[in-house]
Amino acid sequence: MNYKESYKLSLEQPEEYWGKAADDIHWDKTWNRVLDDSNIPFYRWFTGGELNTCYNALDYHVDKGCGEQTALIYDSPVTDTCQSYTYSELRDEVALLAGALAKQGVVKGDRVIIYMPMIPQTAMAMLACARIGAIHSVVFGGFAANELATRIDDAKPKVILSASCGIEVNRVINYKPLLDDAIEQSRHKPEHCIIFQRPQGSCKLTNTRDLDWQEITKDASPVDCVPVEATHPLYILYTSGTTGQPKGVVRDHGGHAVVMKWSMKNIYNVDAGDVFWAASDVGWVVGHSYIVYAPLLKGCTTLMYEGKPVGTPDAGAFWRVISEHKVTVMFTAPTAFRAIKKEDPNGEYIKKYDLSKFRTLFLAGERCDPDTLHWAEDHLNVPVIDHWWQTETGWSIAANCMGIEAFPVKPGSPTKAVPGYDVQVLDADGNNLPAGEMGNIVVKLPLPPGCMTTLWESDERFLQTYLAAYEGYYLTGDAGYIDDDDYIYIMSRIDDVINVAGHRLSTGGMEEVLASHRDVAECAVTGVADSLKGQLPLGLVVLAAGVDRPHGDIVDELIQLVRDKIGSVASFKLVTVVNRLPKTRSGKILRSTMSKIADGEDYKIPATIDDPLILNEISESLLALGYPSNK
Ligand code: COA
Ligand code: AMP
DSSP states (O other), X not given: OOHHHHHHHXXXXXXXXXXXXXXXXXXXXXXXXXXXXXXXXXXEEEETOEEOHHIIIIIHHIIIIITTSEEEEEEETTTTEEEEEEHHHHHHHHHHHHHHHHHXXXXXXXXXXXXXXXXXXXXHHHHHHHHHTOEEEEOOTTSOHHHHHHHHHHHOOSEEEEESEEEETTEEEEHHHHHHHHHHHOSSOOSEEEEEOOTTSOOOOOSTTEEEHHHHHHTOOOOOOOOEETTSEEEEEEEOOSSSSOEEEEEESHHHHHHXXXXXXXXXXXXXXXXXXXXXXXXXXXXXXXXXXXXXXXXXXXXXXXXXXXXXXXXXXXXXXXXXHTOSEEEEOHHHHHHHHHHOTTOTTGGGSOOTTOOEEEEOSSOOOHHHHHHHHHHHOSOEEEOBOOTTTSSOSEEOOTTTOOOOOOTTOOOEEOTTOEEEEEOTTSOBOOTTOOEEEEEESSOOTXXXXXXXXXXXHHIIIIISSSXXXXXXXXXXXXXXXXXXXXXXXXXXXXXETTEEEEHHHHHHHHHTSTTEEEEEEEEEEETTTEEEEEEEEXXXXXXXSOHHHHHHHHHHHHHHHTOGGGOOOEEEEOSOOOBBTTOOBOHHHHHHHHHTOOOOOOTTBSOTHHHHHHHHHHHHTTOSTTO
């Protein structure tokens, strides 16, 4: 089937299309219905079916005689370690950890938070939860204690799995104090914290709830996989929304397993035995889908890399990994390539390595700027494929599906809608827009398998956030257009979400933190363009009447406050004090106008502005901060 036929079939006969894909998965009990539409708009896939994702990712390969194949390679330049696990070894480790969790009383449906660095034990923890039907929620290690506390209160985990430390280039980040602080702040208290001790920085287990990972797994007995309903939640992954309260995206076992395996061949064109590397972090959706689940379900070798594109030790790090481990397909964010390009503009490091096994580079997480695309194409001599997706979908909405039919690349576009996604562009009134016209990008329901089923314990927020704007459609939150050849262009977000180094962050969340400072009367956070990270957050604050402390001190405190409350990953370093914020007459802060001023873009003075003169004041403050940076 070519792309056109495949796409058409997926939309017109989804049951036939995904039912066939599901044959590739081992089911303990076959489903009654491929697509269950009995409770619209809560569509469910493979209802009545039972399976276990961990079985399909590990035991299945061992049972069919591939136990000696390498399942996972851990490459860590920051600890000078390289270690690999066969499918049998990984299965055994996971079965033991699952046994240890079961011994602590973790049963099907219990939540387990995983707050860990990029080490194999993190993947083992996820798979161990899946093995016993527990629902994992991985929290990215770069988030501060306060963010972890919010997630603890929402997910209410019985157990938290963590490690003594993470390593950021040459800096040891002690996780245990952050974890203890988060539990101190949270209303919900886990029964146990299971801590993996790393030699780079061990920690004291002081609290009675703390358990030593290595000790409890030594005493545990391995357990088998528990078959669960296809609709049973596999995991919750929190992502940024418009407020500081993160949204707990819920993903099921059945649809997810089917689509993850399907995507490996159809989108990435990889087969069992190929070495697949997603250079992301397990704390993000890319890490869930393409470091852990999809490559293992497919029987590939997956790579976990604990390092950076540059500085560990140099801008040749990616090429070393590709060459040393014979990576065939790699997936990362454009920002990583911008970092490499900045240090090695002529690609000298690339020439030092044998990349003959490398076939395709996939990029996602943020808009891929044409400069980065061309640089990667020119220096790597392989197809460079931009694809568009979100935490909510868990896999790509638009891509150049290399295993179905490869199309010519158009710079700036992630190519066409992937089978299963009926992507449309609507205006504010819900009318379909003609080719080339910008509007809200939506997906007609039902979403294909593997996408979010709801928000954790918040069906109402799910409906309001994603389905209320246009009846029968999922609102992606992205704006853009589709051209005459059906190529999709993602241009911007329609909400208060910004994308910093491929990380999705809420400006609303940062505003809540700034507003909590005693000297701040009012504030706004908006995104400004950055040549390395894509965007950076910029804060503008109005001080409370009578505050006469030096502005520099307040600015330093605000930067530290965001670091403490959200985390270093927010990269919040730009903040300035202004006299007033520009607003409409109805009081809405004109954030996008301020972004445009900071970026040096043309802007129209909004007709509804309360006082146009404020924009001159804002321009002056931004100039003092160095923005627009080209002036
Ligand atoms: N634990 C603790 N701190 C972390 C962290 C983690 N897991 N990850 C990042 N941080 C910290 C960084 O050390 C940095 O701290 P600093 O401000 O004190 O220097 C801060 O958070 C910002 O991190 P980051 O935005 O990643 O910036 P960076 O300068 O360290 O690296 C890139 C920039 C481009 C090299 C890096 O972001 C990158 O490789 N990104 C591409 C891959 C990717 O992860 N994409 C995500 C989705 S696909
Ligand atoms: P996240 O949920 O963190 O994966 O972020 C998803 C958001 O990142 C999307 O809604 C887009 O705004 C942006 N994004 C992801 N991939 C792309 C891409 N290929 N092109 C443009 N924007 C992207």
